[in-house]
Amino acid sequence: MLKKKIIFLIGPTAVGKSAIAVHLAGKINAEIISCDSMQVYNSMDIVTSQPGRAQRKKVKHHLLGVIKPDKEYNVARYRKDAMSICGKLFSKGSIPLFVGGAGLYYSVIIDGIFPSGPENKSIRARLYKQLSLKGNKYLYDKLSKVDPLSAEKIHPNDARRIIRALEVYMTAGLPISVLQRSRVGLGNKYEIKIFALNTNRRALYDKINQRVNKMFSLGLINEIKGLLKHKLSKTALCAIGVRELEGYFKGKYSLDEARGLIQRNSRRYAKRQLTWFRKDKRIQWVNIKGKETPLEIAKRIWKKLY
């Protein structure tokens, strides 16, 4: 029996994934599942550069704007949501096309996630208190005792990972390094294709800078102003553009400075995304040449599918 196909179209922010994805989906009876940690939020259409209405009309998109910005979201929830949509698409006979730039999110779909209970807020709060009182060295030493394997992998300054490892140990009773070995991926059951888009760095950075300018002309300032009237979840608060503009509203820096910071932070994000993708040897790279249209690129990818 032929394995069912799952396609991933990934790439750094602003390379042009969305437009290409719509063309590709149209050719192969696919529906798009967003693979993005910020586009799940609603009321943040401009900052997160959500695909516009026209694109969403042509092809069905999933997991866009489905969460209120005051709600937390995370990889585990994403995996659950995405897998259930995946199942529905299969039963309809359409192909899931994952589109986005979140490295961890796509890898969790393909490679699975280790089993763990939900976040334990009180334990975590206690650990963060210890962090501020006694410093990261204290927590790191603690981790070294209960889970030396993880301690070796995690840098002593990486407080967030140290705390997560301790939290897992305290709730599950087993070191995270042991639990992490049990991941169930999709590789055997499905035919998985991963395409990553890229251009040369200069062109990419130009696109990023321009996209940020476009956000401003689309009304970014008002969007964020409205957003900040309500309490934001710590995850939604992480969207590039929110904190920078908050700083502008508070008089911390000028509008031009805020714009510059948004551009710079987006460039850095793109750089980190590329680092992540580069080490994934399963990826088929699709290099965008200067004047290619989204349709032409989609055709090139389509040819690689069969």
Place this chain on the structure above:
RNA sequence: GCCGAGAUAGCUCAGUGGUAGAGCGCGGCCCUGAAAAGGCCGGCGUGGGGGGUCCGAUUCCCUCUCUCGGCA
């Protein structure tokens, strides 16, 4: 035209008679429940051109070019 200040990393600048640093920018990397987050590593340089003093000059001297102030 004259007087003064300066010319060092992509940018803003520091410093030293024994071939140079800082911040920002930029590059590389790590990543399993905050991932657009978080963490680590890296100076990426013909020290404006030419000459002189000296064992040795980016540092001292002369000269040229350019930039910025001030006076005309």
